[in-house]
Structure formats: C-alpha cells, structure tokens
Amino acid sequence: MPPLLRLRGVESCYGRFVALKNVSLVVPHGSVVALLGPNGVGKTTLLRTVSGMMKPTAGEIWFDGVRIDGSPDHAIARAGLAHIPEGRGIFPGLSVAENLQMAAMAGDGPAQLERAYGLFPVLGQRRAQQAGTLSGGEQQMLSLARAIVTKPRLLMVDELSLGLAPRIVAQLFATLQDIRSEGTSILLVEQYVRYALRLADFVVIMQKGRIAFIGESGELQHDGRLVEAYLGGTQAATVDQNGSNAAATSDARPTRKRPGPRAASRRSSRA
Numbered sequence: 001m002p003p004l005l006r007l008r009g010v011e012s013c014y015g016r017f018v019a020l021k022n023v024s025l026v027v028p029h030g031s032v033v034a035l036l037g038p039n040g041v042g043k044t045t046l047l048r049t050v051s052g053m054m055k056p057t058a059g060e061i062w063f064d065g066v067r068i069d070g071s072p073d074h075a076i077a078r079a080g081l082a083h084i085p086e087g088r089g090i091f092p093g094l095s096v097a098e099n100l101q102m103a104a105m106a107g108d109g110p111a112q113l114e115r116a117y118g119l120f121p122v123l124g125q126r127r128a129q130q131a132g133t134l135s136g137g138e139q140q141m142l143s144l145a146r147a148i149v150t151k152p153r154l155l156m157v158d159e160l161s162l163g164l165a166p167r168i169v170a171q172l173f174a175t176l177q178d179i180r181s182e183g184t185s186i187l188l189v190e191q192y193v194r195y196a197l198r199l200a201d202f203v204v205i206m207q208k209g210r211i212a213f214i215g216e217s218g219e220l221q222h223d224g225r226l227v228e229a230y231l232g233g234t235q236a237a238t239v240d241q242n243g244s245n246a247a248a249t250s251d252a253r254p255t256r257k258r259p260g261p262r263a264a265s266r267r268s269s270r271a
C-alpha cells in the first residue's frame, strides 16, 4: 500500500526565489507528522504546495497513490485533503452555522455538522453568532471544525496555536488527538514543539527550504541535544507538561535570549 502522502524531490518558488528545495517526505496512513523548523524555512510553502495553492516547479506529489501536483486545489480538497491555512480560514462576516454549512457541502452534510458541534460544544452554543466576533481560540476551533466536517483523510494544519493562550492550545491539541483517533492522518506545522512531539509519530525538520531531519518523535523527545541542534535554544525550552510555560517560538534567530511568554503573539505575520 502506498503512503497516504508522498513528496518526491519537490521544488517550489516565489518568482525567482526557490522556497522549497528537493523536498521528499511521506505521511503514512493513520499517522501524525509534525513539520518543524524556524520562521521562514518553507513550512507554509510546503503545505500550500501540497494543497494545490502553489504549483511545484519540480518533483512529484502523490496522495494515496494518485499524482496530485498540478491538480487544482478544489480537486485536491475533494480527494480528501483538508488544509487549515496560516491565519484563520473562516468567513468572519458569516455566522458560525453558515461557516460550517458551507464547508459541509463538500462533505456528507448534517451528520458531520453534529459531529463538529459535538467536538466543540461552544460552537453549538454560538451557531447564530457572527464568526468574526468569536474569540481567537473559538475562531481556531471553527477553522478546525470547518476542516473536519469534510471528513478529510489528511488534515494539514498550519500553526493552529499562533497567538492563543496555553489553555486554549491544550484544548485544540486534545481535539486533534480525537480527530486522529477517528482515523484522520495529520500533517502539523506547530511552534509548540512539545505538544507537537507528543501528538506526532514522526518529525520532519526543515532548514532553509530543505529537509534537515526526519525521525520518530521519540528520538527528539528523549534527546534534548537533537532539538537544540535543529531547532535552537528557544525551541528546547518550550511548553512544559502542563502547558503553563508558553515560551515557545519558531524564531529565525534561535541563539538570541529566550523570548517571554507573549512571544507567540508578538510575531509579525507575513504574506
């Protein structure tokens, strides 16, 4: 059986700037893969390239044995690949219910809506509320709910936790665990390295557009030197077991002094 997702020698560019260089990786069926690395190394570009928002300039992308590079993004989504983009993939002017109904049209309807409200009771209570007036955490729950009502086989999540309080992040990760146990594979870009390592089976670390490390998450969990070597000092001191220390960041200059707990929300956003 082929892996659920396979990238082989993928290159992706913004104009003449090569953002992904010879990227090869697999996401096996039923697994969670964490994609880690400092700011600007190409993690978002990789997800955009897989979901068809960007067309790779070289290489191949296979989804469950079918070649998808070059396919339009809606066809890739219909094949069972959901992408929650960086920032929030919701319609702020529509209600919670309308946001979910729009997403569910691509999947199999009302049963999935009830499943989403079951996973996120707060969204059920706020069905009629305009999505843009939800809290940041609730908006991320809605973007996650919008992705899962399509019953994806692979869910790609780009920095779900950005700017959220540790308590909310813990809740979102618990939901990712539920989604995973229902059989959805996950490719996760995340700055909270310890949460990511606990959820993931495999870890892919990127540096400057290339894959620098692929291994089992246990290798990194039990070897702080590996985390230090690939992700730098700031990454080594991420969230503790209770999620109470939010000194986690994907800082591009990891040798600087460790940022404070608000580091996540201070990060500037890019295009």
Ligand SMILES: Nc1ncnc2c1ncn2[C@@H]1O[C@H](COP(=O)(O)OP(=O)(O)O)[C@@H](O)[C@H]1O
Pocket: 014, 017, 019, 037, 038, 039, 040, 041, 042, 043, 044, 045, 046, 271
């Ligand atoms: N729309 C864009 N136009 C030009 N360059 C971009 C664009 N988006 C990202 N880049 C560049 O591509 C590289 C990878 O960016 P990105 O994939 O967003 O990294 P990450 O998600 O790992 O922080 C960075 O050097 C970034 O500046």
Ligand SMILES: [Mg+2]
Pocket: 043, 044, 045, 086, 158
């Ligand atoms: Mg990014």
